[in-house]
Amino acid sequence: MSVLAGADLRLDAGPIDYALLVIYFAVVLGIGVMARRSVSSSLDFLLSGRSLPAWVTGLAFISANLGALELMGMTANGAQYGMATVHYYWIGAIPAMVFLGLVMMPFYYGSKVRSVPEFMRRRFGKPAHLVNAISFAVVQILIAGINLFALAVIIDALLGWPLPVSIVVAALVVLAYTTLGGLSAAIYNEVLQFFVIVAALAPITILGLIKVGGWQGLVDKVTDKEQLSAWPATELTGIDNPVWSVVGLVFGLGFVLSFGYWTTNFAEVQRAMSAKSMSAAKRTPIIGSYPKALIPAVIVIPGIIAAVIVPEMAQLKSGDTSSGVVYNNVLPLLMRDLLPNGILGVAITGLLASFMAGVAANVSSFNTVFTYDLWQDYIKKDRPDEYYLRVGRLATVGACVLAIGTAFIAAALGGSNIMDYIQALFSFFNAPLFATFILGMFWKRMTPTAGWVGLLAGTFTAIFIYAISEPSFGIKWLELPGQGASFLGAGLAFAVDIVLSVLVSLVTRPKPDSELGGLVYSLTPKEDRSHSTTGEDAGWYRSPALLGGGVLALTAVLYIVFG
Amino acid sequence: MRLFDLRLIIAFLFGLYGVVLVVVGLGFTSDDDLKKAEGVNINLWAGIAMVVLSAAFAAWATLRPQFADKDKQPLKEL
Numbered sequence: 001m002s003v004l005a006g007a008d009l010r011l012d013a014g015p016i017d018y019a020l021l022v023i024y025f026a027v028v029l030g031i032g033v034m035a036r037r038s039v040s041s042s043l044d045f046l047l048s049g050r051s052l053p054a055w056v057t058g059l060a061f062i063s064a065n066l067g068a069l070e071l072m073g074m075t076a077n078g079a080q081y082g083m084a085t086v087h088y089y090w091i092g093a094i095p096a097m098v099f100l101g102l103v104m105m106p107f108y109y110g111s112k113v114r115s116v117p118e119f120m121r122r123r124f125g126k127p128a129h130l131v132n133a134i135s136f137a138v139v140q141i142l143i144a145g146i147n148l149f150a151l152a153v154i155i156d157a158l159l160g161w162p163l164p165v166s167i168v169v170a171a172l173v174v175l176a177y178t179t180l181g182g183l184s185a186a187i188y189n190e191v192l193q194f195f196v197i198v199a200a201l202a203p204i205t206i207l208g209l210i211k212v213g214g215w216q217g218l219v220d221k222v223t224d225k226e227q228l229s230a231w232p233a234t235e236l237t238g239i240d241n242p243v244w245s246v247v248g249l250v251f252g253l254g255f256v257l258s259f260g261y262w263t264t265n266f267a268e269v270q271r272a273m274s275a276k277s278m279s280a281a282k283r284t285p286i287i288g289s290y291p292k293a294l295i296p297a298v299i300v301i302p303g304i305i306a307a308v309i310v311p312e313m314a315q316l317k318s319g320d321t322s323s324g325v326v327y328n329n330v331l332p333l334l335m336r337d338l339l340p341n342g343i344l345g346v347a348i349t350g351l352l353a354s355f356m357a358g359v360a361a362n363v364s365s366f367n368t369v370f371t372y373d374l375w376q377d378y379i380k381k382d383r384p385d386e387y388y389l390r391v392g393r394l395a396t397v398g399a400c401v402l403a404i405g406t407a408f409i410a411a412a413l414g415g416s417n418i419m420d421y422i423q424a425l426f427s428f429f430n431a432p433l434f435a436t437f438i439l440g441m442f443w444k445r446m447t448p449t450a451g452w453v454g455l456l457a458g459t460f461t462a463i464f465i466y467a468i469s470e471p472s473f474g475i476k477w478l479e480l481p482g483q484g485a486s487f488l489g490a491g492l493a494f495a496v497d498i499v500l501s502v503l504v505s506l507v508t509r510p511k512p513d514s515e516l517g518g519l520v521y522s523l524t525p526k527e528d529r530s531h532s533t534t535g536e537d538a539g540w541y542r543s544p545a546l547l548g549g550g551v552l553a554l555t556a557v558l559y560i561v562f563g
Numbered sequence: 564m565r566l567f568d569l570r571l572i573i574a575f576l577f578g579l580y581g582v583v584l585v586v587v588g589l590g591f592t593s594d595d596d597l598k599k600a601e602g603v604n605i606n607l608w609a610g611i612a613m614v615v616l617s618a619a620f621a622a623w624a625t626l627r628p629q630f631a632d633k634d635k636q637p638l639k640e641l
Binding site for chain 2 (some may be wrong): 014019020023024027030031034035038046048051056186188191192195196199202203207208210211337338339340341343344346
């Protein structure tokens with residue numbers, strides 16, 4: 001995330017705005033204190049005791065993804081690339097979320113694993129598990145640090161607090177409620193945060209639309225008319241040929257990148273695993289996909305509006321960078337120009353809430369993987385459950401301290417570019433993970449050796465493509481501006497993983513069928529994959545398949561109307 | 564594991580926010596504020612919307628209590 005440059009973004013926050021902010025944080029901490037009373041085992045603390053209703057886990061699922069980089073980055077993309085940004089929401093998320101719910105959740109939830117790496121261990125054994133668990137834990141700490149740093153930069157720009165103060169204060173708030181209430185507190189706060197973010201973004205969008213003269217006014221005033229349609233998105237992909245640009249979008253973003261992210265990222269999947277039944281677990285990502293399909297209305301649209309009505313933004317768009325404003329400033333500038341005190345406080349609260357919930361999602365998934373997948377599996381086995389509950393709490397403290405450390409490293413490195421690289425890199429590490437999972441779930445012949453070989457080879461492919469295409473590394477064998485390089489890197493990583501996994505499987509020994517029940521499609525009886533349709537899972541409107549079909553239809557209609 | 568009802572927390576927070584914004588919108592809105600927000604009393608309208616949201620969650624929580632089917636005793640937290 002780019003530093004907010006030299007632009008003056010200071011908001012005119014008054015006592016009423018601070019009061020609203022304080023009320024919110026009091027409620028956040030209150031949730032932590034109240035959730036503590038229901039924590040009596042490590043499963044309660046790390047997985048909410050698998051007791052949450054689907055609407056809660058569904059909204060948390062989407063909220064965990066609505067962090068700092070998402071909110072600032074996507075409004076920025078809206079201003080820079082226009083309507084094409086919707087691809088990140090529609091083709092780049094909805095099909096993958098439906099797939100996770102209908103196809104993969106039965107194995108994740110049905111096998112009663114407590115984390116995504118644990119699934120890896122049971123399916124492929126220890127080498128693949130260790131690779132997955134350690135890389136996940138490290139990545140979560142790094143991303144938590146980036147989120148903290150981004151948060152501190154915003155607080156500094158908006159309210160004028162020094163960076164170190166905001167980093168530490170924000171980390172302490174997250175620490176307080178996640179150590180007390182565990183995943184339940186994190187999830188409850190994510191749901192609350194979802195509504196606060198919408199309450200912050202909706203007024204900005206409505207006032208922006210009024211100012212620009214309604215939808216028609218916006219259409220008239222956007223100078224580059226290509227930015228009003230989502231296809232073929234040549235600017236976004238960096239691929240000049242429109243046909244290949246669409247292919248890149250559909251295969252690169254819509255298939256490999258998005259399926260990799262949504263179906264294997266434990267910070268997301270954990271929300272579904274904490275649901276109270278198989279039906280609720282399947283519905284979690286699907287319920288989350290409805291707000292995901294609709295939320296571009298208050299994220300992408302304000303970005304496009306800002307490029308028209310905010311003078312500095314219009315200037316930047318015409319190529320004049322003298323104001324010091326960068327695209328990431330879209331939201332603060334709109335807040336400055338449109339919101340009076342009162343609702344301004346709600347908007348500031350929404351921004352800060354979103355950033356903290358991002359950190360909390362990183363921390364709460366880290367502590368689960370650390371406790372169950374690293375500590376319990378490799379360091380201290382067979383202790384009583386209270387022991388692991390304590391380890392979980394201590395891991396939370398450790399995660400927050402480490403995240404403060406990585407946040408300061410980010411700050412020392414100047415913040416902007418190096419962190420962008422790390423983000424980009426991680427985004428396509430997920431592609432080989434997805435390849436390994438999907439092959440392993442549907443092909444019982446796939447062997448443990450193939451599991452870790454495919455994963456490592458795929459990951460190195462992604463790193464290689466990244467290294468030769470990133471301009472600032474100076475190798476430049478491959479020139480693809482925009483998102484093209486990460487689409488290609490993810491696509492190749494996926495392909496290499498699949499091909500190698502198949503080849504290695506053919507010459508190594510598979511696990512016996514008896515160890516793969518519940519983990520592989522052909523060895524899992526249909527009733528173990530099905531959900532109940534009685535009691536709180538009854539009713540046609542709770543059918544995961546129907547809900548999934550509904551959101552796909554909704555997305556198609558949105559594409560036809562706005563694409 | 565039984566948790567308190569999140570719907571009541573949402574109702575509480577947005578009820579409070581809504582009332583504060585309605586009061587600010589009705590009593591403390593200057594011409595400058597109005598001009599900034601394109602002549603719309605955004606605090607008032609956003610406040611009303613939040614009160615409605617709050618009422619909706621409170622109604623949902625009242626009509627469909629969280630533990631009605633399994634446990635006769637509602638939680639005491641809120």
